[in-house]
Amino acid sequence: MTNTTGILAGKRILITGVLMESSIAFHAAKVAQEQGAEVILTAFPRPTLTERIAKKLPKPAKVVELDVTNDEHLARLEGLVREELGGLDGVVHSIGFAPQDALGGNFLNTPFESVATAMHVSAFSLKSLTMACLPLMPEEGGSVVGLTFDAQFAWPQYDWMGPAKAALEATNRYMARDLGQRNVRCNLISAGPIGSMAAKSIPGFSDLAKVWDGRSPLAWDMADPEPAGRGIVALLSDFFPKTTGEIIHVDGGVHMMGA
Numbered sequence: 001m002t003n004t005t006g007i008l009a010g011k012r013i014l015i016t017g018v019l020m021e022s023s024i025a026f027h028a029a030k031v032a033q034e035q036g037a038e039v040i041l042t043a044f045p046r047p048t049l050t051e052r053i054a055k056k057l058p059k060p061a062k063v064v065e066l067d068v069t070n071d072e073h074l075a076r077l078e079g080l081v082r083e084e085l086g087g088l089d090g091v092v093h094s095i096g097f098a099p100q101d102a103l104g105g106n107f108l109n110t111p112f113e114s115v116a117t118a119m120h121v122s123a124f125s126l127k128s129l130t131m132a133c134l135p136l137m138p139e140e141g142g143s144v145v146g147l148t149f150d151a152q153f154a155w156p157q158y159d160w161m162g163p164a165k166a167a168l169e170a171t172n173r174y175m176a177r178d179l180g181q182r183n184v185r186c187n188l189i190s191a192g193p194i195g196s197m198a199a200k201s202i203p204g205f206s207d208l209a210k211v212w213d214g215r216s217p218l219a220w221d222m223a224d225p226e227p228a229g230r231g232i233v234a235l236l237s238d239f240f241p242k243t244t245g246e247i248i249h250v251d252g253g254v255h256m257m258g259a
Contacts, residue, residue: 005239006035012085014133016042016066017094017147018050024147024194025094026053027229033058035233037151040084042077053165068095068125074132081136087244088136090236093129093146096098097121102160110160118160123167130175141183145235146172148188148247150255156207169247176245185244187235191228192220192251 003009013032017025018041029039032125041056043050044067051063064080067073081088098118102110130144149158151166176186191207212220231250234240249255 003036007239008032009036011037011089012087013037013039013090013236014081014088015039015092017054021053021056022195022225024191024225024228027226028092028232030057031233032231038085049131068129069120072129076137077132087138088133088142090143091130091133091243092232093126095121095125098161104157107159115160118164119167122164126171127175128169137184143236144186146188147234148190150190158208173245180244187243188247189228189231190247190249190251192254193222194225195222212254214255215257218252220252
């Protein structure tokens with residue numbers, strides 16, 4: 001039964017990055033549906049994996065194959081989404097990737113080709129995805145929400161994903177500037193470490209996550225992605241009508257703690 005009173009009632013949301021039940025994107029999709037939204041998912045390179053995970057959502061959700069670095073995929077996205085939902089009120093960018101030689105303490109030795117891949121997939125794709133979805137948004141506008149990992153610090157083992165996230169954060173600000181005239185809000189959630197598939201692919205991730213032990217004012221549970229998912233849904237809703245270019249921290253408070 002559709003929730004007609006939730007904060008996303010009547011909203012149509014596209015969500016990328018649902019890889020596992022432990023993904024922040026999965027919990028964003030789950031909470032969005034619980035709050036009344038119609039959801040469509042994108043996946044790459046294994047749509048069948050996302051289709052299996054999608055069966056665990058409260059309601060069925062169509063899965064569309066989308067490689068955000070592929071211009072043909074981006075060009076066909078509008079037609080596929082329009083056929084399924086008619087339009088979009090919100091987009092969730094939960095995409096990040098860096099080759100293994102760009103992570104794990106190899107910062108000074110990483111070749112540009114690997115850096116370029118990290119930047120394209122993790123930062124430029126926010127602009128690419130948004131522009132592919134923009135024709136689907138109504139005149140009254142919409143909301144774009146991405147995921148970052150606080151880029152003002154040099155985190156252990158994170159290496160070139162750090163500059164990629166810094167580029168993502170800057171991209172979000174410039175998009176907020178240029179899309180404000182369309183009443184499209186662009187914001188980011190800066191989440192604490194979550195034991196997702198993407199996180200576990202980072203060499204030495206456990207060392208990075210230890211920063212939260214004893215430093216988080218609010219108890220932080222790496223096995224609980226739902227707080228970040230709820231933050232995404234809040235930014236997708238109409239409860240932040242004049243907030244754009246912002247980074248909302250859902251990290252237990254570590255971002256404001258001194259040394």
